[in-house]
Amino acid sequence: MIYPVLETERLILRQLTPDDAEDLFEYFSLNEVMEYYDLAPFKTIEDAQNIITHFNGEFEKGKGFRWALELKSEKRVIGTCGYHNWHKEHYKAEIGYELNPKFWRNSYMKEAVLPILTFGFETLQLHRVDAFIDPANIASEKLLKSLNFKEEGFLRDFFFEKGKFVDAKIFGLINE
Numbered sequence: 125m126i127y128p129v130l131e132t133e134r135l136i137l138r139q140l141t142p143d144d145a146e147d148l149f150e151y152f153s154l155n156e157v158m159e160y161y162d163l164a165p166f167k168t169i170e171d172a173q174n175i176i177t178h179f180n181g182e183f184e185k186g187k188g189f190r191w192a193l194e195l196k197s198e199k200r201v202i203g204t205c206g207y208h209n210w211h212k213e214h215y216k217a218e219i220g221y222e223l224n225p226k227f228w229r230n231s232y233m234k235e236a237v238l239p240i241l242t243f244g245f246e247t248l249q250l251h252r253v254d255a256f257i258d259p260a261n262i263a264s265e266k267l268l269k270s271l272n273f274k275e276e277g278f279l280r281d282f283f284f285e286k287g288k289f290v291d292a293k294i295f296g297l298i299n300e
Contacts, residue, residue, distance in 0.1 A: 127139040127183060127189075128189070128243060128247070130191065130239040130240065130243060131239075132235045132236065132238075132239060133235070134195065134196055134197070134232065134235060135193050135194060135195060135196065135232065135235060135236055136194040136196060137191035137192070137193060137194070137205070137236060137239065137240065138191060138192050138194060139180065139183070139191070139192065140176045140179055140180060140190065140191075140192045140201070140204065141176070141192075142173060142176060144172075144176060144192055144201045145169055145172040145173045145176060146169065146172070147200050147201035147202070147224075148166075148172040148175065148176065148201060148204070149166055149168075149169050149171070149172035150224060151202075151203075151222070151223070151224035151225065151226075152165065152166040152171065152172055152175065152222075153165050153166040153167070153171075154225065156225055157222055157223075157224070157225060159258075160257065160258040160260070160261045160264070161222065162283065162285040162286070163175075164286060179204070179206070182208060186210070186212075187208065187209070187210055188206060188207045188208040188209070188210045188217065189206040189207050189210075189240075190204050190205070190206035190207075190208070190220075191204060191205055191206050191236070191240065192204055193205060193223070193232065193233075193236050195227070195232075202223060202224045202226070202227045202232065203221065203222055203223035203224055203227070203232065203233065203236070204221065204222060205219070205220070205221035205222075205233065205236045205237060205240055206219070206220065206221075206240065207219055207220075207240075207244060207248075207253075208220055209254075210248070214252075215249060215250055215251035215252065216250060216251060216252040216253065216254065217244065217248070217250055217253060217254070218253070218254045218255065218256065219237070219240070219241075219244075219253050219254070219255050220255075221233055221236070221237065228263070233267055234267060234270060234271065237267070237271055238271070241253065241271070241297070245299040250299060251298065251299050252296055252297070252298050252299070253273075253296070253297045254294060254295070254296050255268050255273060255294070255295040255296075255297075256279075256282070256283075256292045256293070256294055256295075257292065257293050257295065258290060258291070258292065258293075259278065259291050259292070259293050265293070265295075268295045269295075271297065272297060273295035273296060273297045274295060274296055274297070275293060275294075275295050276294045276295060276296050277293070277294050278291065278292075278293055279291060279292045279293070279294060
């Protein structure tokens with residue numbers, strides 16, 4: 125399958141390339157971005173190169189998609205968004221995302237997630253999209269609710285991240 129390119133008014137959603145490593149490192153190295161992420165803040169540009177390789181490898185294995193969110197006006201990557209834990213036999217996947225804080229509170233992520241959800245439901249034939257978030261991540265919860273995801277539960281000690289167990293809230297969106 126050729127990597128799908130999606131477009132919105134302000135964004136081009138495309139496959140990550142090695143040339144995106146500096147843009148990713150800029151924000152993946154920040155504590156405020158990695159606070160709710162299951163990785164420690166990046167220390168080197170190689171960390172960014174490795175995550176690009178990982179995301180693209182998941183696509184090649186048929187396990188997911190992770191789009192670069194390229195801001196048209198600046199021709200730079202300001203975040204990523206996509207599907208992981210794609211279970212074709214169950215018609216479901218999880219969605220994940222992050223954004224450079226310089227671009228927070230401008231509705232970029234909602235603008236990106238909408239066509240990704242459409243792609244998931246129409247092209248990938250997903251029936252369900254899950255999102256697991258840290259209960260303290262209020263911005264992510266607001267985003268999901270604005271996209272009609274329903275909060276379905278609170279999962280105690282659900283993930284082991286950065287040396288400790290952490291809770292999660294699960295949100296789901298059904299293609300009805």
